[in-house]
Amino acid sequence: MKKLLAMALATVIAAGMFTGCAPKPAESSADSAGTNNTESSAPASGEAIKLGVLAPLTGEVSVYGVAAKNGIELAVEEINKAGGVLGSQLELMIEDEKGDVSEAVNGYNKLMSKGMVALLGDVTSKPTMAVAELAAADGLPMITATGTALPITTYGPNVFRTCFTDxxxxxxxxxxxxxxxxxxxxxxxxxxxxxxxxxxxxxxxxxxxxxxxxxxxxxxxxxxxxxxxxxxxxxxxxxxxxxxxxxxxxxxxxxxxxxxxxxxxxxxxxxxxxxxxxxxxxxxxxxxxxxxxxxxxxxAQDTDAKVAGFVKAYTEKYGETPNAFAALGYDTAYMMAQAITNAGNTDAQAIVDAMKAIEFDGVTGHITFDADNNPIKDAxxxxxxxxxxxxxxxxxxx
Incomplete structure (x- = not known):
């Protein structure tokens, strides 16, 4: 989403989002190049698996973007320390879209040109809808941690969300x-x-x-x-x-x-x-x-071991209690890593199929996806x- 909050709402979250149709975004890099960058198989030995991240790291809604980005970075750090995915390390490529649709589209195209395998993002709903249209055209696996607007996952069968909807x-x-x-x-x-x-x-x-x-x-x-x-x-x-x-x-x-x-x-x-x-x-x-x-x-007060471990690690790394956007970002990165692992390679369709069938236990709960790629979980x-x-x-x- 347009959105889609510091947590407790500083201690926990208390965490955007939106509905409606996004403006028609600019032509994607894959379309303009006449190629689809998502067609790939197992990464070469020693080659990193590149994950794109779009988030507003500056601007009016930066509190959301920074938290989501921090959660993603923490998860990837842990995953890589544990050996990575398919024998490769995950590499994050991060673009600050400032909460702006045009910036998000430009950021998406930059990430495509750098060979991202999947997109973690965007964060607020209007930019997320804009890039979802591009990702759908490119067949790129995409999951927004926090975009809650209902139309987001309707752009294509390859577009998912970790959060619940508006x-x-x-x-x-x-x-x-x-x-x-x-x-x-x-x-x-x-x-x-x-x-x-x-x-x-x-x-x-x-x-x-x-x-x-x-x-x-x-x-x-x-x-x-x-x-x-x-x-x-x-x-x-x-x-x-x-x-x-x-x-x-x-x-x-x-x-x-x-x-x-x-x-x-x-x-x-x-x-x-x-x-x-x-x-x-x-x-x-x-x-x-x-x-x-x-x-x-x-x-953040949940006594579940997985939640407590995340809160401890996040607080030690960033010096503050993680809000919901951070928790959703964390789960999103782990879920994408699990989908790629289950797919057995980095082929776009294989990752999408693995995501659709996923059973994931995360900080924000047990997650499966419905027919519209929206998560099934409690609030x-x-x-x-x-x-x-x-x-x-x-x-x-x-």
Whole structure:
């Protein structure tokens, strides 16, 4: 996804993403060259297996890209230390796409020209959709760790994702509001110009209706807005039991602060785009998100040995608790390594077939893929309180 959050949301994640159609990207390097770089077999002795990585390492959504890249790098370091894949070391080729579609397309073409065998990326949804169209045309195995927009995997049978989708998160949070919070009336405030936000809202409303939850207020805002008090004042007047805020952490920090200022005291609900909100808020102001709940992909507090080992290794290497994007990046690299191992070579179609049939146990759970190359797994619900994102519950999709 457009997205698709520092973790706990600094301690764990609390983690983007999007729906809609991406603009028609530029011609891929494989098309322009008249060749397909994905046609390869077992690597030559001593030859590295090249994996491309696209991520926003600078810019507005860099917190997501850096975390995902760090998780991928940690996994590859471990894999190579253990002997690599098919007798070869994995080599990461990383391009910073700055959260921009054109930069992502350019980065993809650079990676193709360097002979990547598979793509790990992109991170947020619009760039991911742009490169998914190119990867589909090239037949290149591609898996996004964090792109949650529903259309991403529809571009081709060779495109996968590790995270769950925006609609899945929207349904999960509506189900959680109804069944766990016993909410009867809910309000929504969302970005009307953002695919991630609108996609989550549509799924939330559909599930809320099926659970007998009434949407008592629904207010929109623009991408560049920073003052939300008019919308939030109307919402507070409707006295909802909860407020759904499906956006990214920078906007969420502003909305949560202003919601408390206008008198809304109830829980706010969000998705993985909230990851990073605790790090964005001043420590003295973190209480504005106390009692808020978000869907995410894992919890750093999980006592599972695989999770604990990952958290320890990541913290030692990077000096911070890994958020969900880091965990998803880590699982993505390991999953691609397993697919290549199971394929027995680096032929593109063999890797795709192996990925479709994969049974993978990772930090973010047990993963298999459905017919649309979306993962089948549960969602973790985190509760924000006193500057930490704490494990609350697990919720399965319906």
């Amino acid at each position: 609609p899945f998160q929207g349904r999960i949070m509506a189900k959680f509001a109804a069944e766990n919070l016993k909410a009867k009336n809910v309000a929504i405030v969302y970005n009307t110009s953002d695919d991630y936000s609108t996609g989550l809202v549509a799924a939330f409303e559909e599930m809320a209706a099926s659970k007998g939850v009434t949407i008592v207020a629904k207010e929109g805002y623009g991408a560049d807005d920073k003052d939300f008090k008019a919308q939030l004042t109307k919402i507070a007047a409707a006295k909802p039991d909860a407020l759904f805020v499906p956006d990214y952490y920078t906007k969420v920090a502003l909305i949560a602060t202003q919601a408390r200022e206008v008198g809304f005291t109830g829980p706010m609900l969000g998705a993985d785009g909230w990851d990073g909100v605790l790090g964005t808020l001043d420590e003295a102001n973190q209480s504005v998100v106390n009692g808020c709940y978000i869907s995410n992909h894992y919890s 973790t619900i985190l509760k924000l309180m006193d500057g930490a994102a704490n494990f609350d519950s697990k919720v399965a999709a319906e």
